[in-house]
Amino acid sequence: MSDSGKSISYRAALLxxxxxxxxxxxxxxxxxxxxxxxxxxxxxxxxxxxxPRQVTLLLPLITANHSVTISxxxxxxxxxxxxxxxxxxxxxxxxxxxKNFIENLGEILTKTAIKVIPYNGEVAxxxx
Amino acid sequence: xxxxxxxxxxxMMSDHHGKEFLGFVATGPAIxxxxxxxxWISSPKPKILGxxxxxxxxxxxxxxEASLIKNGIDAKIIDPDYLxxxxxxxxxxMVGHHDFFAYGPPSNEWWLITGREPIxxxxxxxxxxxxxxxxxxxxxxxxxxxxxxAWQWLYEPDKWKRWGVDTVVDGEAEKVxxxxxxxxxxxxxxxxxxxxGVKDVPLLDExxxxxKPSVNGLVEIMRxxxxxxxxxxxxxxxxxxxxxxxxxxxxxxxxRAGIKRGLLHSEDVLLYGADxxxxxxxxxxxxxxxxxxxxxxxxxxxxxxAAIRYAQEKYKLISKIMEMVKTKQDFLGVEVGLETGGIELxxxxxxxxxxxxxxxxxxxxxxxxxxxxHENDIIPAVTLIIGLPEETEKDLLQTIExxxxxxxYRSLIVPMMFVPMGALKNKEFYRREMMTDLHIEVLYKTYxxxxxxxxxxxxxxxxxxxxxxxxxxxxxxxxxxxxxxxxSFSEELPILSxxxxxx
Numbered sequence: 001m002s003d004s005g006k007s008i009s010y011r012a013a014l015l016x017x018x019x020x021x022x023x024x025x026x027x028x029x030x031x032x033x034x035x036x037x038x039x040x041x042x043x044x045x046x047x048x049x050x051x052p053r054q055v056t057l058l059l060p061l062i063t064a065n066h067s068v069t070i071s072x073x074x075x076x077x078x079x080x081x082x083x084x085x086x087x088x089x090x091x092x093x094x095x096x097x098x099k100n101f102i103e104n105l106g107e108i109l110t111k112t113a114i115k116v117i118p119y120n121g122e123v124a125x126x127x128x
Numbered sequence: 129x130x131x132x133x134x135x136x137x138x139x140m141m142s143d144h145h146g147k148e149f150l151g152f153v154a155t156g157p158a159i160x161x162x163x164x165x166x167x168w169i170s171s172p173k174p175k176i177l178g179x180x181x182x183x184x185x186x187x188x189x190x191x192x193e194a195s196l197i198k199n200g201i202d203a204k205i206i207d208p209d210y211l212x213x214x215x216x217x218x219x220x221x222m223v224g225h226h227d228f229f230a231y232g233p234p235s236n237e238w239w240l241i242t243g244r245e246p247i248x249x250x251x252x253x254x255x256x257x258x259x260x261x262x263x264x265x266x267x268x269x270x271x272x273x274x275x276x277x278a279w280q281w282l283y284e285p286d287k288w289k290r291w292g293v294d295t296v297v298d299g300e301a302e303k304v305x306x307x308x309x310x311x312x313x314x315x316x317x318x319x320x321x322x323x324x325g326v327k328d329v330p331l332l333d334e335x336x337x338x339x340k341p342s343v344n345g346l347v348e349i350m351r352x353x354x355x356x357x358x359x360x361x362x363x364x365x366x367x368x369x370x371x372x373x374x375x376x377x378x379x380x381x382x383x384r385a386g387i388k389r390g391l392l393h394s395e396d397v398l399l400y401g402a403d404x405x406x407x408x409x410x411x412x413x414x415x416x417x418x419x420x421x422x423x424x425x426x427x428x429x430x431x432x433x434a435a436i437r438y439a440q441e442k443y444k445l446i447s448k449i450m451e452m453v454k455t456k457q458d459f460l461g462v463e464v465g466l467e468t469g470g471i472e473l474x475x476x477x478x479x480x481x482x483x484x485x486x487x488x489x490x491x492x493x494x495x496x497x498x499x500x501x502h503e504n505d506i507i508p509a510v511t512l513i514i515g516l517p518e519e520t521e522k523d524l525l526q527t528i529e530x531x532x533x534x535x536x537y538r539s540l541i542v543p544m545m546f547v548p549m550g551a552l553k554n555k556e557f558y559r560r561e562m563m564t565d566l567h568i569e570v571l572y573k574t575y576x577x578x579x580x581x582x583x584x585x586x587x588x589x590x591x592x593x594x595x596x597x598x599x600x601x602x603x604x605x606x607x608x609x610x611x612x613x614x615x616s617f618s619e620e621l622p623i624l625s626x627x628x629x630x631x
Binding site for chain 2: 038039040050051052053054055056059060062063064065066067068069070071072073074
């Protein structure tokens, strides 16, 4: 994260459904895990949305945070193969997946052999 | 050619005629004047040394530049009008701003009141849509945006995408930015967003010193704030006092480049070297002695009303400092936060703002500090926030009462609509439909106060040299125009008529 040397962090993949933000409970859970892992959170978001919009879907996390370094890398998955590759090569501690992903792509998620936790996304409010 | 170009738009890349306060003119739309003239009042083009390198540049950009240079990265700040020269070679373009999209105070209230986009927003959009920036993006240049207004990108994802911004960095960047830029230079994948948390905030010896001059000689003397006001983002940062030797070296960078002005930047200049919230005499005196040894003109960025009262009551410190300052100039400008006259509201959102005095005596502290400043020729630009979460009618009535008590003291009171930042960043923005009659009355009172004192300040203190006469004339015209405009519509608002007003 910084130039001061290698640092530990909590690294998670977030599978975001189009137009749905993460719930507050997930935001708080991510921050809690990050605080236990050196106050650093590395997130890779995967969605059909463009990268900037993927970041805005994490507003509940960003506005709840005051102390954790958060790095968000946003990726678009255009196919099931894309998704499988991203998840398998991502070196994630955990995957959080919107329930629609579980319903549609459960098979891929099982193949990655990483712990997957489902969540219910919330419809994002209109932009400011 | 540098690999990394750092820039911003014209409203930021300017010396504001040597008057930092004039920079705030860019936070509004052009009123009564053509846009070009309005922009010239707030943000004239700075002196350019050659190849688009400005003599002075915003301090935040200078810190980023210093951090990159210190880490062996070839970076330069370039004026926005000269980006074309660098469009083919630049690998990383970094853009910074105090208010990218005019969502910050006070831009958002001028926008809300006038219904028109502020100049700073228009100017920044022009920069990002300019031919050189578009050409850079086409050539594969990575774009990194950051600064105090980084959070505003979260509300503009379409522009974020359209302008091809690769990464938005939110927070103190000095420690994280070299590795991010190295990644960009190597063509590695970048994060879309990076928030700098406590573990990555630079320690005192990790804050690089500027290597080239800053706008109006601004130098940082402290970072962070101990008061913990919930609406402020600065208070979330750890408090650090910059050693006086370091401050002096930065002042000398400016002075050697011919910038003889100095602007001491802190959330509370009087807390320099203090334990907690009680100012100490010695470090503040030493700081001013050192600064005045080098500069011909001095200003403060911010001071708190409680510290002003305490410093004067305990040490007569304000009088002592002003005695030193007045050997060089007639007055000293500073921004102070009043924020609310509502005692209950103050207890909830800024319980330490009045410390070491109890929050219950906030009105006395405010009035006493105003009186001290008035008597010592310190001219404050005072911020006042309306629409804070949990604000009640009683809070607004107390604010109105306090404004009445402050009438006799020279100051400019600038009302601001609540913007969710700091510990309140998950709250709602203040919107036009939330405006009540009492809000209108607060706005009108601050307007009356500020117009009265603006005329006095222009007459006795501001822009007195012959060269500044055209600028002064334009400001006088602006005041005249605003008075006419406000008079015409205030007659239509019952709350502002003699019968409707509370006074």
